[in-house]
Amino acid sequence: MTKAKKGVRRRTALTKDRVLSAAVKLADSEGIESLSMRKLASRLRVEAMSLYNHVANKDEILDGIVDKIVSEIEVPTVGGDWRVEMHRRSTSAHEVLMRHQWATMLIVSRVNVGPAMLHFVDSTIGCLVEAGFSYAAADHAWNAIDSYVYGFTLQKLNFPFAPEEYAEVAKAYLPQIPEEQYPYLHGMSQEVIAGRHDGLHDLEFGLKLILDGLEELRGS
Amino acid sequence: MTKAKKGVRRRTALTKDRVLSAAVKLADSEGIESLSMRKLASRLRVEAMSLYNHVANKDEILDGIVDKIVSEIEVPTVGGDWRVEMHRRSTSAHEVLMRHQWATMLIVSRVNVGPAMLHFVDSTIGCLVEAGFSYAAADHAWNAIDSYVYGFTLQKLNFPFAPEEYAEVAKAYLPQIPEEQYPYLHGMSQEVIAGRHDGLHDLEFGLKLILDGLEELRGS
DNA sequence: CTTGACTCACTTACAGCGTAAGCGTAGTAT
DNA sequence: ATACTACGCTTACGCTGTAAGTGAGTCAAG
Numbered sequence: 001m002t003k004a005k006k007g008v009r010r011r012t013a014l015t016k017d018r019v020l021s022a023a024v025k026l027a028d029s030e031g032i033e034s035l036s037m038r039k040l041a042s043r044l045r046v047e048a049m050s051l052y053n054h055v056a057n058k059d060e061i062l063d064g065i066v067d068k069i070v071s072e073i074e075v076p077t078v079g080g081d082w083r084v085e086m087h088r089r090s091t092s093a094h095e096v097l098m099r100h101q102w103a104t105m106l107i108v109s110r111v112n113v114g115p116a117m118l119h120f121v122d123s124t125i126g127c128l129v130e131a132g133f134s135y136a137a138a139d140h141a142w143n144a145i146d147s148y149v150y151g152f153t154l155q156k157l158n159f160p161f162a163p164e165e166y167a168e169v170a171k172a173y174l175p176q177i178p179e180e181q182y183p184y185l186h187g188m189s190q191e192v193i194a195g196r197h198d199g200l201h202d203l204e205f206g207l208k209l210i211l212d213g214l215e216e217l218r219g220s
Numbered sequence: 221m222t223k224a225k226k227g228v229r230r231r232t233a234l235t236k237d238r239v240l241s242a243a244v245k246l247a248d249s250e251g252i253e254s255l256s257m258r259k260l261a262s263r264l265r266v267e268a269m270s271l272y273n274h275v276a277n278k279d280e281i282l283d284g285i286v287d288k289i290v291s292e293i294e295v296p297t298v299g300g301d302w303r304v305e306m307h308r309r310s311t312s313a314h315e316v317l318m319r320h321q322w323a324t325m326l327i328v329s330r331v332n333v334g335p336a337m338l339h340f341v342d343s344t345i346g347c348l349v350e351a352g353f354s355y356a357a358a359d360h361a362w363n364a365i366d367s368y369v370y371g372f373t374l375q376k377l378n379f380p381f382a383p384e385e386y387a388e389v390a391k392a393y394l395p396q397i398p399e400e401q402y403p404y405l406h407g408m409s410q411e412v413i414a415g416r417h418d419g420l421h422d423l424e425f426g427l428k429l430i431l432d433g434l435e436e437l438r439g440s
Numbered sequence: 441c442t443t444g445a446c447t448c449a450c451t452t453a454c455a456g457c458g459t460a461a462g463c464g465t466a467g468t469a470t
Numbered sequence: 471a472t473a474c475t476a477c478g479c480t481t482a483c484g485c486t487g488t489a490a491g492t493g494a495g496t497c498a499a500g
Contacts, residue, residue: 014448037487049488050449058487078404108374109325118402126404135408136417143375144426148364151371154328155363182338184298184346188355197356206364209433210426217429234477257458269459270478278458 014046016054020064024100027065032102035061062106067114069103072096075123082131082218083211086141089124090149094203097153104153132218141214148206156201166192166199234266236274240284244320247285252322255281282326287334289323292316295343302351302438303431306361309344310369314423317373324373352438361434368426376421386412386419 022043027035037058041048055061074092076085097104121142128138161169170192179186191197242263247255257278261268275281294312296305317324341362348358381389390412399406411417 036485038485047450049451052488053448105325105329108371108378111378111380118397118405122402122405125408129404129407134417135411139408139417139419140421140425143372143421144368144429147371147375147426148368149371150374151328151367151369152363154370155367158328158331160331177338182342184349185338185342187349188345188359191355197354197359199359201360201363205360206367206430209364209437210429213429213432256456258456267479269480272459273477 014044014050014054016064018044019051019054020061020068023061024065024068027102028100032106035102059110062110063112063114066103066106066110066112067116069096069100070107070112070114070120071116072099073120075120076127078123078126079130080127082127082133083215085127086124086145086211086214087207090145090207091203093149094153097150098157101157104150104157108150108154137217141217144210144214145207148210149203152201152203152206159201163198163200167195170199234264234270234274236284238264239271239274240281240288243281244285244288247322248320252326255322279330282330283332283334286323286326286330286332287336289316289320290327290332290334290340291336292319293340295340296347298343298346299350300347302347302353303435305347306344306365306431306434307427310365310427311423313369314373317370318377321377324370324377328370328374357437361437364430364434365427368430369423372421372423372426379421383418383420387415390419 019040023035023040026040026043030039037048037051040061041051044051051061055064073096074088076089097107124142125135125138128141129135133141170189174186174189174193177185177189188197192199239260243255243260246260246263250259257268257271260281261271264271271281275284293316294308296309317327344362345355345358348361349355353361390409394406394409394413397405397409408417412419
């Protein structure tokens, strides 16, 4: 053992992986806007500039934590029932992205070519192609599914109220949605207040529409 | 006229609207990351802090320019053919968002309750409700469509290559996608290189799936 | 055992950010 | 004339990412 001799206890070595893990933790707990080089360094009991011995710049950290999160998503089984696999893939992605609220934004705002992302995409295309989709059809299908999943997740993350409080929120804001100006928003609010509509948005709804359509497309 | 007397030419008065218009222009031409209070002020030949006489803070500017952009989108006609209107609304939104590349990100990352957005949503719900959808169904439909449109637009904006260069790009990157590791990504790249698949993603594809599904849902 | 190379955390510094606080002046209302 | 308001100005603070340079520790070769 070369370390810890003479009581000059070496700190646990900093590595790129430790940096990225700490970055994920920090973003999860404090929000992505709090992920600064200085705060991240201080979490690691180190100065900001020391991080640059392990990553080129902050962008490399962002790329790294995106790929770390993508690796949490369940990858489709090539050769499995395409519909089951696409469904599982989508719900898993949604769950993971809801766990790491900052991640979707990062995914859709940068080019992601980390190993986890490449593997994820490869398996997705593979599953579709093996199920009889042409490469072109698989490409379109994959793009449509992901567009929806990312868009849905972003909208859900962005919505500032919890499902339980929809009804009271609707009641509180109703005066600001005058019936003459916004008749249908007003109407929908009343549906929510009256409990006839829970106002919940559900990944399943749009996902079913897309997968149904893809099923038909595959048949032809 | 009270201004321009004694040759002490007053500068054109700063207003919130002039600030917002300049902000849109700046974001369009230099990118949203270049939209800083200082740069915006200098475009208006004014100091940064002067802007605060017309807007509370930068967030108010961001909210304002989002609503300005939303007002460019074609609003559905209540009482029109729902499918035609939803289609027009979606393609129009996509076009507008592609014109202002920074706007989608802003829309999906903040709560938008500006007048243009409220009117846009109200008309959308109205069009669907008048076409026979229940409020709950209209809510789900609208959410699914927008999730897809926003997600699709973000992915398209994010893609770093122009359609014309897909084939050569695929050829250039092929070595980095080894067949043993990523067989299907490799396969798809070869389809693109060979010209059998243009690699183009098309808003219509997923939109048709969703609208078809909604049609069926409305029938029942 | 010494020496030199290498690793890696450190300090300092800079330009840019949003914005709080306060000042000065032009124009309007009394 | 006086008071008030509107609004652009300057200054300053704490934050950001990171370029540049320093110095202490580890290790292999002579």
